[in-house]
Amino acid sequence: MxxxxxxxxxxxxxxxxxxxxxxxxxxxxxVIGVSVSESQFIAFPPNGLSLRWYQEVLSSNAYLNAAWISIQIALLVTLMATAIGGAAAxxxxxxxxxxxxxxxxxFLSPLVLPTIIYAIGMLMFWSSVFGPVTPLTLALSHTAIALPYVVRTTLAVLAESDPYLEEAARTMGANRLQRLWFVVVPQCFPGLAAGAFFAFNISFDEAVLSLFLRGPTLTTLPVQIYSQLEFSPDPSVAAVSTIMIALTIVLIFVIDRMLGLTRFASA
Amino acid sequence: MNDRTENLLLALPGILLLGLAFFLPIAQMLLLSISGPEGFTLAHFVRFLSDPYYLNILWRTVRLSVLITVICALIGFPLAYIMTKVGPKLRLGLVVIVILPLMTSVVVRTFGWMVLLSRSGIVPELLRDTGLVGRTFALMQTEAAIVIGMVQVLLPFMTLSILGVLTRIDGKLEEAARTMGCSFLQTIRTVVLPLALPGIVAGSLLCFTLSASSFVTPNLLGGTRIQVLAASIYKSVTATPDWPFAAAQAVILFVGILLVLVPYIKLTGAKHG
Incomplete structure (x- = not known):
């Protein structure tokens, strides 16, 4: 040896x-360190230890509104991308x-095209055809870039599925809809679940489309953070960011429990 | 209803969505880039390509993207290789360390670098303390800051691309090379590296495309004076606003990326049949 x-x-x-x-x-x-700092200024290592910046965030209308918009859009995107992408897969x-x-x-092409190019097209097309952008515009564009992930994860699961199950259901007298709903969809479930988590994560964290398609009342959390960073960052930005990191950790934990992270990373 | 109708119905919502909210917008953008007050014009392209200011932005974008891609490959390959060799527990830990930043919003990560690289941040302080740089040394608002931030943002893509290929390499090939008298480094160079090449190339293309088209990190770390192409596009959309010119810049970015992608697709397509 x-x-x-x-x-x-x-x-x-x-x-x-x-x-x-x-x-x-x-x-x-x-970012996590800065968020628990006592100081007025952004400093790392943090001075003192306090949760005042979390309090600040939870009583700030700008952040709460942005968070609420982000959550609504992300949930809508998850629903649309999973249903549409799963069916297509x-x-x-x-x-x-x-x-x-x-x-x-x-279906995979939104993955290859840089988001900024798509974002400009979407802004120009939408405002010249349908008027000002709405939350639905943003949700549709997030769905378009999340679709490839759902299609890919679902296709990967289907590739390992047993094609004879559907055949068997057919000979037993199940009609098209029954075969689809009771035989094919359950087989897709791990892929659909992984795709759904991706879709949520993509929409919730996405900054480029959200920056191009923003409006006075349409500001997502990443856009709110970006504007703060451009003008007047204080430790409250760090507190919001830490909350977003925590959410990501939870998502990763769930994906690992459901699918196994190592398998998924080397796929 | 036959099989074909059923499948068509399944795919239809997606086709409609992508048609209406993806392909049509891109077509519209392409049209806008060549339209002026009196119909067809190439004036927006001429304006970009004849102005040294914009050519400088283009050159900086290409230069930084290549540099970022090369650094990512140099770190990503050994990291992915080590990930295939360690035990399952450590591997899971490393996968989490790679995926956690990947799944964290790019604005959050860039904020972290703003703190680290700022005048009183840890990195410049450390460099000043060791005496490697002068007292007035600063990192924020430099190209170096953009490179550091972007490497951290894109390294996970490179690592995962290479990891996907490395896990499929038969471990016996390496053992065979070693028993035939290759040293460890020779084995890496003559066996592992050539087999991992598709992953390295795919990861590099991904890194190049993403770094050439990103503006959030360059804008926040480089400031408004050091602009890259994507930042200039964003400025033309929001600050100026000059949409046809923004569209023309987007087309230039797109064509530039295609010039890099197409030869690769041709090459690999020819190789794999």
Whole structure:
């Protein structure tokens, strides 16, 4: 047996991984640190320890309104993207349409196109055809960029499913709708669930489309944070950001419980 | 109802949504970029390509995107490789460390870098204390700040792209190379690296595309004086507002990205049949 890795390289590897992890996590740690600071000013390491900035956030109308808009839009996007994307994935998987391959490309194309290019198009098209942008405009655009994720996760699950189950249901007398609802959809469930979490996360964190399609009454949480950062950041921005990080941690935990993070990361 | 109708009905909502809220808007943007007060015009493109100010922005965008992509690849490959070699517990931990920033809003992460890189932030202080830089050294509002922030934002994409390919490599190939007398580094160079190349290339394309088209991090870390193309587009939409010119800049960005993507798709397409 040959020795796996030379000793010096092993140590270099450990230092390398530790440094990389530090770089990846540093901004998040700093944000959390600033949010519990007592000081008026943004400082890290924090001076003192207090939750006053969380109090500030929870009594700020600007933040609460933005959070409420973000949650509503994210829930609508989750619903639309999961239903529409799941249905499309089932159709693509069956390969009975004459243009199945093209269809798959079409549904994955929002993934390739830079969001900023799409955001401009959406703003220009919508305001020249339908008038000022509404929350629905933003929700539709978030759905478009979330669709590829739902389609991909659902297709991945369908690829491992048993095609004969549907056949069996058919010979037992189930009609089209029953076969779809009781046989195909339950098989898709892990993929649909993963796609739904992605859709929520994408919509809730998305900044580019939200910045282009914002209006006086249409400000999502990331846009609110962005404006604060541009003009007058105080530790309350850090408190909001920490809440968003906490939400992400919860989402990751749920995805790991439902699907296994390692499997999903190397897919 | 036959099978085809059923599948068409399933796909229809998605086709309608993408048609109405994705492809039509992009078509509209393309049209707007070549339309002036008197119909067809290329004036917006001429304006961009003949002004040294905008050419400088274009050059900076390309330069920074390439630099960010290269740094991401240099860190991402060893990180992904180590992730395939460690035990399942540590691997899960590393996956979380990579995915947590990826799933955190880019405004939140950029805020973290603003604190770290600011005048009194930890990073410049540390550099000043070690005497590597002078007393007046600052990082915010420099290209270096943009690169640091963007590498952290994009490293997860690169790492996951490479990880996906590395996990599918047969471990016996490495063992075979070692028993045949290759050293560890030789094995990496002659066996692992060539096999991981598709992942590195795919990750690099993703990083390049994303860094060329992002403006949130460059705007906040570089300030308004150091503009990149995407920031200039955002300015043309919100501050000026000059939509046709913004559309023309978006088309230039799009064409630039296609110039990088198409040769790759041609190359890999030819290789895999």
């Amino acid at each position: 040959v020795r796996a890795v030379p000793g010096w390289l092993h140590i270099v590897g450990i230092i390398f991984v530790a440094l990389t992890a530090l770089i990846l996590l540093a901004p998040l740690i700093v 089932i159709a693509i998987h069956r390969r009975q349409l004459p243009f199945s391959d093209t269809l798959a490309t079409v």
